[in-house]
Amino acid sequence: MVRIGKLVISLLPPSGDEFYRLFEAGTDLMVQAAELTWKLFEACDRVAERAAGIRALEEQADEVTHLVMRQLHRSFLTPFDRGEVASLAHTIDEVVDYLEDAAAHAALYQVSRRDPAAVRLAELVNLQALEIRAAVRLLRDPRAGRQVLERTVEINRLEDEADTVFRRAVAELMAGGTDLLDVLRWRDIYQALESATDRAEDVANILEGIVLERA
Numbered sequence: 001m002v003r004i005g006k007l008v009i010s011l012l013p014p015s016g017d018e019f020y021r022l023f024e025a026g027t028d029l030m031v032q033a034a035e036l037t038w039k040l041f042e043a044c045d046r047v048a049e050r051a052a053g054i055r056a057l058e059e060q061a062d063e064v065t066h067l068v069m070r071q072l073h074r075s076f077l078t079p080f081d082r083g084e085v086a087s088l089a090h091t092i093d094e095v096v097d098y099l100e101d102a103a104a105h106a107a108l109y110q111v112s113r114r115d116p117a118a119v120r121l122a123e124l125v126n127l128q129a130l131e132i133r134a135a136v137r138l139l140r141d142p143r144a145g146r147q148v149l150e151r152t153v154e155i156n157r158l159e160d161e162a163d164t165v166f167r168r169a170v171a172e173l174m175a176g177g178t179d180l181l182d183v184l185r186w187r188d189i190y191q192a193l194e195s196a197t198d199r200a201e202d203v204a205n206i207l208e209g210i211v212l213e214r215a
Contacts, residue, residue, distance in 0.1 A: 018071055020140055023139070028133065030096050031130060033057040033096045033099045034125050034126040036054050037099045037126070041118045042114065043114075044112055044114045047106050047111055048107045050103065055103070061092070061093050065093040068089035069086065069089065091202045095128075095203065105188045117190060120165050121166065121169075121197070124197055128158050132204070139207070145214060155203070156204055159201040166193075170187060
């Protein structure tokens with residue numbers, strides 16, 4: 001048995017349920033990381049402490065991905081295409097990786113002021129994470145394809161908004177007479193958050209493919 005937080009995973013020959021449990025554990029960690037990232041940029045206090053918390057969640061998410069791959073190599077039967085099992089696990093993990101990157105930059109640069117664009121980008125990732133978690137839980141039910149697709153449409157819409165927020169924020173940085181080092185710092189943070197929204201969209205695309213193949 002392997003324990004990750006409250007999750008206990010069997011190392012006996014894997015069943016479809018073990019894969020679903022791992023995906024659900026991964027999305028739980030993603031939601032926790034997204035919520036903590038949003039709080040970090042919203043409050044702009046205890047930045048180093050919150051960044052450390054996100055780092056710990058990222059390490060747990062890595063372990064979930066490793067377990068998925070271990071189970072995949074030991075299993076003859078999977079709940080859906082083997083390539084999609086691997087892609088879904090890695091891409092969920094990458095969302096958390098980019099959130100950790102944004103938080104690490106905030107701690108490194110000692111961010112102490114609330115930046116509306118960073119707050120909105122973090123909020124958008126959080127909303128995407130909630131949609132992904134709900135969609136992944138629906139995968140257990142082959143009849144829930146339509147509901148999964150509704151979630152993926154919303155994830156894509158949120159990513160479109162994130163693109164707009166990112167472009168506007170960078171343009172305002174460049175045009176606002178801000179100190180060059182400050183421009184570079186905030187651009188790093190914006191880029192990491194926007195990349196997290198991109199990876200969340202990639203998760204949505206994988207989920208859509210799984211549903212359409214089942215239809």
